[in-house]
Amino acid sequence: MQKTFIKTARRALIAGAVAVAGITGAQAALPIQHWTLANGAKIYLVSTNALPIVDAQIDFDAGSRRDPAAQAGLASVTATMVEKGVRAGKNGEPALDQNALGEAWADLGASFDVSAGTDRTSYSLRSLSDPALLNKAVALAAREIGEPSFPDDVWQRERERINAAIKEANTKPATVTGRAFAADVYGTHPYGQEVTEETLARIDTAAMRQRYQQLIVPCRAKLSIVGAVTRAEAETIATTLLSRLPGPEACTPLPAVAPVAALTAPKNERIAFDSAQAHVLIGQPGYPRKDPDHFALTLGNYVLGGGGFVSRLMNEVREKRGLTYSIYSGFAPGLEAGAFRIGFQTRPDQAEEAVKVSREVLAKFVAEGPTAAELKAAKDNLIGGFPLLLDSNRKLIGNVANIAWHDLPLDYLDTWTARMNAVTAADVKAAFQRKLQPERMVTVVVGGKDASTAKAQQ
Numbered sequence: 001m002q003k004t005f006i007k008t009a010r011r012a013l014i015a016g017a018v019a020v021a022g023i024t025g026a027q028a029a030l031p032i033q034h035w036t037l038a039n040g041a042k043i044y045l046v047s048t049n050a051l052p053i054v055d056a057q058i059d060f061d062a063g064s065r066r067d068p069a070a071q072a073g074l075a076s077v078t079a080t081m082v083e084k085g086v087r088a089g090k091n092g093e094p095a096l097d098q099n100a101l102g103e104a105w106a107d108l109g110a111s112f113d114v115s116a117g118t119d120r121t122s123y124s125l126r127s128l129s130d131p132a133l134l135n136k137a138v139a140l141a142a143r144e145i146g147e148p149s150f151p152d153d154v155w156q157r158e159r160e161r162i163n164a165a166i167k168e169a170n171t172k173p174a175t176v177t178g179r180a181f182a183a184d185v186y187g188t189h190p191y192g193q194e195v196t197e198e199t200l201a202r203i204d205t206a207a208m209r210q211r212y213q214q215l216i217v218p219c220r221a222k223l224s225i226v227g228a229v230t231r232a233e234a235e236t237i238a239t240t241l242l243s244r245l246p247g248p249e250a251c252t253p254l255p256a257v258a259p260v261a262a263l264t265a266p267k268n269e270r271i272a273f274d275s276a277q278a279h280v281l282i283g284q285p286g287y288p289r290k291d292p293d294h295f296a297l298t299l300g301n302y303v304l305g306g307g308g309f310v311s312r313l314m315n316e317v318r319e320k321r322g323l324t325y326s327i328y329s330g331f332a333p334g335l336e337a338g339a340f341r342i343g344f345q346t347r348p349d350q351a352e353e354a355v356k357v358s359r360e361v362l363a364k365f366v367a368e369g370p371t372a373a374e375l376k377a378a379k380d381n382l383i384g385g386f387p388l389l390l391d392s393n394r395k396l397i398g399n400v401a402n403i404a405w406h407d408l409p410l411d412y413l414d415t416w417t418a419r420m421n422a423v424t425a426a427d428v429k430a431a432f433q434r435k436l437q438p439e440r441m442v443t444v445v446v447g448g449k450d451a452s453t454a455k456a457q458q
Contacts (some may be wrong), residue, residue, distance in 0.1 A: 040219030054227030055397040062121035062215035065190040073195025075116035087149040110137040129228040146244025150205040177279040219251035224401040278351040278447030283341035289333040296431035302378040305329025323354040348448030369429025
């Protein structure tokens with residue numbers, strides 16, 4: 001009973017600290033310390049005693065863009081399997097299966113997660129800053145990072161579960177739309193790869209281990225830490241977290257990933273699907289996150305379709321014509337040019353009109369840019385909401401990790417408001433004209449029993 005009480009108390013303290021974080025105010029002024037360890041890992045630290053919590057995130061260039069095309073999904077399933085157990089440690093620690101790991105984390109009142117996106121694989125640790133707990137949490141996280149067991153029997157069950165999820169997803173029009181859109185926008189680029197039953201069948205635990213050895217090495221780590229620790233303590237945490245990975249001899253340069261190719265002509269695809277609503281995506285390759293147009297594009301997109309009910313697309317397509325309940329636009333910048341897209345659902349018999357109006361709104365915006373009033377409203381909203389992006393440890397670690405991953409300036413958070421304020425309507429217009437070509441976009445419409453399944457080049 002005492003052990004249960006201690007675990008409950010620790011969890012309650014973390015939950016309470018997170019709640020308190022909502023009233024601590026913006027932390028943009030907190031400096032980011034940066035240095036490189038002897039093993040090549042790059043460390044980014046925000047030291048703050050506002051909460052008795054430490055968050056750490058380690059990112060590696062091991063996202064799905066590094067997957068072989070025949071094994072699309074390898075990054076994602078490898079990340080999933082890291083949490084399924086650790087092998088016996090080199091220091092005599094016993095092997096731990098998934099259940100034992102779960103109990104160990106519960107005893108510490110801490111959490112550890114692994115995920116893989118398009119560009120990176122991320123390891124996230126959260127613990128109370130009490131050294132007695134933090135040191136044990138860091139040691140356990142180091143085992144998961146450096147000694148995953150990738151048990152074959154667990155993978156067989158996981159593969160069956162993922163296969164079932166893929167089969168179910170394939171019955172949904174949103175899945176069909178997204179897959180067709182990605183293929184048309186990215187072509188053969190890794191950003192367009194999708195996990196299927198076929199690619200999943202080619203993935204085994206040997207492939208996971210090989211991938212791990214090639215990509216998860218300290219010299220490629222970008223490690224962000226936020227919380228109640230000093231620089232010396234942060235260096236010890238970082239060193240320990242990476243201590244069970246291969247040494248510097250494993251650090252060979254990774255091959256470059258080709259940039260996303262620009263579209264040379266429009267692509268229009270209509271796919272029949274027995275659904276009440278037609279799902280529509282319109283878009284093209286966008287821009288890499290480091291592009292200097294980022295601030296202008298962010299503000300412009302708020303006006304175009306990112307601002308909800310105050311956006312032009314919502315006003316023209318929903319409010320004036322009633323063609324959809326909701327419509328949005330957005331960029332997804334990564335290490336390469338992630339897609340720009342406009343997305344909505346509508347009645348199949350209204351799809352062509354809704355597409356036509358959306359394209360007209362986009363073309364007009366690219367040609368003319370925002371009005372002064374629209375730009376001011378966008379700035380007021382985005383700048384006014386900026387403190388909410390930094391009002392907790394979890395949000396702050398996300399921002400610091402973003403700075404680290406994209407090699408943004410260390411004062412990025414401090415200068416964010418000034419850079420937003422400096423953007424003019426002319427800047428937005430010029431940025432959109434540089435990045436978007438409305439006459440060369442992909443349009444995918446999925447839905448309607450009588451739609452023709454054909455690709456048309458126009």
